[in-house]
Amino acid sequence: MISAVFKSCAALRPYIAHIDDIYKDFTSYKFRVPVTGAIILDESYERCLLVKGWKAGASWSFPRGKKSKDEEDHTCAVREVLEETGFDVSKLLKIDEYIEVVIGQQRVRLYIIAGVKEDTVFAPLTKKEISEISWHRLDELQPAGDDITSRGVNGLKLYMVAPFLTSLKAWIASHPPSIPLKLDSSSKALAGTSVWKAKNNADGGMPSDNAPLRLGSEPQKSDNGPGKSFRNFKFDTASILQAMEAAFAAN
Structure with a gap:
């Protein structure tokens, strides 16, 4: 070939x-190209936004991607998050608020974007890269170990989530949210609820275009x-x- x-x-x-x-x-x-992205937290800091890959059996991960040549870390993060979720984090991103790990020869930096409203509309801008976007409770993402690919307590297949959880919880402990924690059943019900999901075609494939979904609403017509x-x-x-x-x- x-x-x-x-x-x-x-x-x-x-x-x-x-x-x-x-x-x-x-x-x-x-495998050496640096990766940057974002950990998007809701207003209570109890949930984070994860995206699921396109292929069958794909895992969930924080929105992120590889840097282009001479691209700044934060610029790459803004670009990748926008491509994968349709959400512009540029006004919320703080240059010094990030968690960074090195896996093998690859540096992965995720900026912490806190206080995003739960009814924010998300939808990927790129085609056939993301199949689903959803809020997930942090206390349900506890991995069995610190492997790059692991399973959460709810059975979800997670990619490059586990290595960031300990540092993320430490950050949250030192940066309490400005609104009370949501411990009611309605908050828990929203966790794991898709805010955007690609629909299957009759032949089992995925569509090339999808409208963003609001929680509790019908898909918007394109x-x-x-x-x-x-x-x-x-x-x-x-x-x-x-x-x-x-x-x-x-x-």
């Missing part, structure tokens, strides 16, 4: 003899008027990069 790509592109043909070295360098680079799709057209960069990575990984 990779060899065919190099042979079909005149600019890449001179490097065909070095494909193996190029692939090794790319793989090494991929504007499909003349010229709408053209006005909103943009390359799905995330999907293109994922496809390229998958092609490299397969070979």
Whole structure:
């Protein structure tokens, strides 16, 4: 596959003899690229927002993604969270409020975005990357261990959540919320409730466009008027990069 790509592109043909070295360098680079994102907390600091990957069996994680070249950490976090949730955290982000861990050779920094209203509308801007967005109670995300991928007490498959929980709870203890904790049944009922979820098509696939959902409301109808799709057209960069990575990984 990779060899065919190099042979079909005149600019890449001179490097065909070095494909193996190029692939090794790319793989090494991929796992060293810093990742940034955000831990979004509700007003009571009892719940955090998690996103679920697109593929079958995908795990839940904090919204985050890899940095672009020369991109600032906080700028990447704002961009990635906006792409995965449709929510702009730029006005709430504080440069010094973050939790950072190093896993292998990869640095992961998540900024703490506290006090987000529970009825905020969330919906990913990228296609076929996120399948569900939901609030989750922090006390139900206790992992069995500190593995990168673990299971919460409610059975959820969690990716890169466990390594941040201890530091997050310490931060919350030193930054009490401005509103009383919600200990009633209605607050607990909202935990784990999807605020956005992709619907299955008849053939079992996912739709390419989804409207944001408010808790307790019906899905909003999208504007499909003349010229709408053209006005909103943009390359799905995330999907293109994922496809390229998958092609490299397969070979």
